[in-house]
Amino acid sequence: MKTSGYTINIIPPAGIYDKFDEIIKKLAGKYGTFKFAPHITVLGQASDSKETAIKLMEQVTSNQKPFTVTLNKVGFQDFFFRALYVLAEKTAPLAELHRKAKMIFNKEAAPYMPHLSLLYGDFAPEIKEKIIQEIGSEQPTTFIVSSLHLFRTEGESNEWYSVAKFPFKD
16 A cells, blocks of 8 residues: 655664564565564654655654653554554553644644554454464563654555654753
8 A cells, every 4th residue: 555755653773673574574475565664653644745844853852751662462453554563552651742743743643553563454354363373462572762763655665764863852
């Protein structure tokens, strides 16, 4: 499924990134879908303009303190970009960061469900349940978030890339 614009993401640190990158690549290969970088979306389709997005990202990250993200339960939905994922605890700092980004970018968004996707696509629930049995129903992981990435999300998910990293400035 093709998308466009710029999206605000949290990228896990190296060791955790590698763990989920391996799972994503394995599942994409096995099920014939596109791979993508492991990430937690803070605000999807935040802007269509790179220049505007970069300017507003400075506001989002100003006065932002680092916080902890905890991932655990694997779940799925009947939605292309939530085919299979690991839920992130919706802590106050994470929910507030999402709210702040929505306000600064002047965007409406569906109720926030922070997660790290493992597979994109349209699959029957039985296939998703089988995958969960294979990889485990829990992926307990905790890490500190101290920056955000602005991703260009033009085209298919394997074409998405980080445009810039924005460290928090508290």
